Amino acid sequence: MSNPLRAKQQGVALVTVLLIVSILLAVASRLMAGHSIVINQHQNTFEQNQALQYALGAETLAKQALFEDFNTSGVGVDHLDEIWAQPVLPFELDEGGYLEAQVRDLNSCFNLNTLAGSNASEYLRRLKLMMRNLGTPDQLADAWKDWIDSDAVVQGFGAEDSEYLLAQIPHRTPNSLITHVSELSLLRNMTPEQLELLLPHVCVLPDTDTRLNVNTAGVHALASLHEDITPATVEALVDGQRNFTDVAEFINVNQDFTPADAALTVTSEYFELHAIAQVGDTSVTLLSLLYRDPNNGEVTVLQRDFGKLFRSNIQFSTES
Ligand SMILES: [Ca+2]
Ligand SMILES: [Ca+2]
Known part of the structure; x- marks a missing residue:
């Protein structure tokens, strides 16, 4: 066999080997990329699930706090200095991330379903x-x-x-x-x-006759009760400490509300938990509508909403 022919065959073999190597490299890099996507997907799913479990944990904690308030720590009255009303400050999670939660009393707002x-x-x-x-x-x-x-x-x-x-x-x-x-x-x-x-x-409650809790109600919900009650009058009331043990005590010091006494209460049945849990790069927000049975304090979840933007109620002063 002549040298030029042999050199040509060697050249063809080299090109073939190079072609095979480049195909293998392409396949390997494709596999690596696919593998990396799968790992990221699993990590996101895992973090999402962990964040969800933390948010649901906050819901369980809120239910427990409301139940204990009803039966032991705050019997017969609900006001904003009670334990359930205190926001859970954002705290760090072991996995990296944080959890924050707050409970709002819904006997404090105007129920649109009424x-x-x-x-x-x-x-x-x-x-x-x-x-x-x-x-x-x-x-x-x-x-x-x-x-x-x-x-x-x-x-x-x-x-x-x-x-x-x-x-x-x-x-x-x-x-x-x-x-x-x-x-x-x-x-x-x-x-x-x-x-x-x-x-x-x-707010929206599954109820068509909702009384307002005078210890928690907002200015405009209270001022909507009667034409003689002005928002300016109510502001002073709301800014002060409210811990009325019954409606009669409230009316005694707020005579303007006399025509609306049947619309008032000092206890609440509906609450809303709002929580955010962040784990890694994933976060879950949970808004739960809670109903507390006025007969035994049992708390039931009526609705969950995972789409409501979380806005913290916590306000830090410059010094703290
Ligand atoms: Ca209470
Ligand atoms: Ca209609």
Whole structure:
């Protein structure tokens, strides 16, 4: 065999080997990349699950605190100095990350579902008053009543399906109790600015006749009770320490509330836990609606929402 032919064969063999090596390298790097994605996916799933378990742990802790408050530490009264009302300061988790939780009393806000109950006209009057106090048009209260009342009859400045079906994105009214406060944003003529004003003072409970806890209620929820009660008067009351043991004691020092005494209480049945747990690069937020049975203090989870942005209530002073 001549030398040029042999050299040519050797060249072909070398190219073949190089080709095989480069294919193997490509396959290996593809496998490595795939493997790395699988590892990251597993790590994310693992961290997500750990964060979820921490958030659910916070929920269990809140249930326990509310149960103990009912039976031992805070019997017969609920106020903001009790243990359940104290936020859990953010604390570091062993896995790297943190957990923070807070409980809010929901007998402190205006329950929007009350406009679908047997006492709807009274609650409509209160919602209108609250809207006027907040500087939003009280016609929105008519629209809200139509949104959840069972009939399809337009009342006042309200609106029913006939109007919402003509909207740019046609939709229907639920005509029943609702489960999420975000439905307010679907009301006809509701602007984002008006929604932002209303949201801190309203809530949604599976109940159509909810009393306000005078020890925890906010300024606008209390001021909505009667025309003679102004937000300015209530501000002084809310800023002070509130630990009334019964409604009569409260009325005795706050005579303006006499016409609304049937709407008041000093204990609460509905609460909301909001927690955030972060593990590694993953975080889970949990908003749980809790009901505490007024007969035995047993606490039940009615609803869980994993989509609500967590906003801490903790305020640090510059010195601390
Ligand atoms: Ca209590
Ligand atoms: Ca309706």
